[in-house]
Structures are given as structure tokens and as C-alpha cells.
Amino acid sequence: MDDIVKAALAKWPNVPHCYGWLGLDARGQWFMRDDRIQAAGPFAPTPGETSAANKGSLLRHDKLIEFIHRNYGADEAGQWFFQNGPQRVYVELEFTPYIWRLQPDGTVRAHTGQPAGAVQRCLLDEAGRLYLQTGLGLGLVHTSDMALAADAVDAGTWHPDAVVTAELPTRFGFVRSPQGRLASARAVGEG
Template sequence: MDEAVEHAMKRWPQVPAVFGWLRLDARGHWHLIQRDAPGFNPEEHGRGEPITSPPIIDFIGRNYAVDEQGRWFWQNGPQRVYVSLDAAPLILRVLESVADASKHRLVSHTGYLVNDIQDACIDRQGRIFLRCELGPAMIHDLDLAQLAIDEAQHAPAVDYLWHWDSERHGKQAFCLAVIDDASQHYGFVSRPA
């Protein structure tokens, strides 16, 4: 977290948290939901407006964290802004390795490199989720075609195998069990309240 944010938290510790004002979509884009705007209608305006300013996006990413209940938030100075998640707390992009184009790396929507994949699964919509040192994540849907995924023919309890050739760890294989709900599987809260 930014030093200025930590200082603001100490200076004003009683600022109440807010819910329902910030949303992370399934492609890693932030959306501001202006609930106090005149004529706000949740049905019409509830998805929010995209945040497009690079400095603001970077600031959110540097100050994005999770509480002990699995609720993800942006620490905006002294105020905690809880995030509604369309898919997962982190959205990962698949990028080619700088050193070797045959190898890949995963980078979060907040700009951090993934170093350690702890497990992975697939939901019934075909989305790939995983747990890494940054937290629960989903691979961006536009990058799924870059992944080598096969049906598991020799592992009866597993539905798919993901073969990953990473820049850091080389070749790895992950068993992808099918899950119904990533938030339950990984313990994060999609709609904090």
C-alpha cells in the first residue's frame, strides 16, 4: 500500500467503509457506480462507468487488498471501498516471456507478475480460475486460446489437464476439476455488504 494511504488510515481511523460503489468486471476493468448521482437507478446505472485514467487505475491497483472475511477492497486514503466482483478478485493476462517466446507468464490486472500457481480449476462456463500468491484469480477470456488444455483421459477424478510452460518454473501440469462457484471454492466474497 502507498505510504500516503497508510498515513491517512492512521490519521482518520474512523472513516466508514463503503459498499456498492466499485466493480471489477471479468476482463479486469474497474467501474465506478455513482450511487449519489441524480436519478440513479440500480437497474439502469448499476454496472457503473469505466474508470479509464491510468494514474487512477494504478492507484487502485497499488492499494487493492483483501480483509479477513475474503472481501476485496480498494483503500482510498482513509476510506475502504469494497469491490463487487463479476468473476474473481484478480484477472490474469497471459503474456509471452521476454527471454523465450515459447514460454509464458501471467500478469494480474493490477500489474503484478504471478510467480506461483498453487491450484487451478475450470467452471461450467469454461473459465479458468486459479490460486496464486496474489490471491484467487481468473484468466482473461481473450487469453484462453493460448492455454494448452486437454481432456483428462487417465485421471478419473479430473476433467481437464492444463499444460503450462512458464518463464519461471518451466513445464507444469495442473488438474482442472470442474467447479460450480469460484467464490465458494476459493473463499472470496463476490458481492460484499
């Protein structure tokens, strides 16, 4: 986390959290979601649903993206967020908290640029998407890197196990939609 962010947190510790305004897609791209986009529906449909995604505006500002990457993390409930100064901006995930980029030398890096560490497990879902569990966490292999992934499988380096996409959040301890989780909690509290 950036020092300026730590200082802002110390100075303003009680800034309300922000939900629904930032999303991470299956290609490791960040999207801003204003009120209109949020009202149109979720960032990504729940696996198995056929509703349309409402991603929002693709972020293209390199310095902002680098700032998000440096200040990206998870809370104790498995909700991923970007710490924007004193405000925690929870992230809507299309699939997983990390999107893996495979390197020609066989190493794996997160969409944030962090080294993933050793691959502990390889998973293949019902739609043919490949996931890796690493020391850093669970992530989806970027579609552009599937040829390198196939080489690792063919070489016997990785042995994919079957997995159901909808089971990933519970099994690996992350929340795909903090905004949806908050809405569900509020609905239960009202009922």
C-alpha cells in the same frame, strides 16, 4: 499501500466504509457505480442467475487505475477493497479478485500488474472459464489470453480440474459482493 494512504488512515481512522461503488469485471476493468446504477441491480448476477448486470461507468483514467491497483487488498473476511485514503471502498467482483494476464514467457501477472507466482492449480468451470490458483491467490484467466492458456494445457503444464463457479468464493475464501453480504447481515439483524 501508498504512504499517503497510510498517513490518511492514521489521521482519520474511523471513516465509514463504502459499499457498492466500485466493481471489477472479468476483463480486469474497474467500474464506478453511482446510486442510480446500484438501484438498478447488482454489479454481476450470482452464478446461475439470468438477471442483467449493472456495471456502471468504465474507469479510463490511467493514474486513478494505477492508484487503485497499488491500494487493492482483502480484509480478514475475504472482502476485496480499494483503500482510498482513509476510506475503504469495497469491490464488487464479477468473478474473482484477480484477473490473470498470461505472458509469452509463461509467467502470469494480475490485472494489477503484480506477478502471480507459480501456478499451483488450474480449474475449468461449467461455462469453459479457466481459473488459476497461484501464490497470489485465485483469478480468472483473461479471455484474450485463452490461446496461451490452451498451449499450457496442451503442453501438459496445466491440468484443469472441474469446478462449479458458484462454489469458488467459499472454496477459495473471497466475497463476490461485499454490498450483498452487508445487506444480508442487516436483514438477519432486523429479523
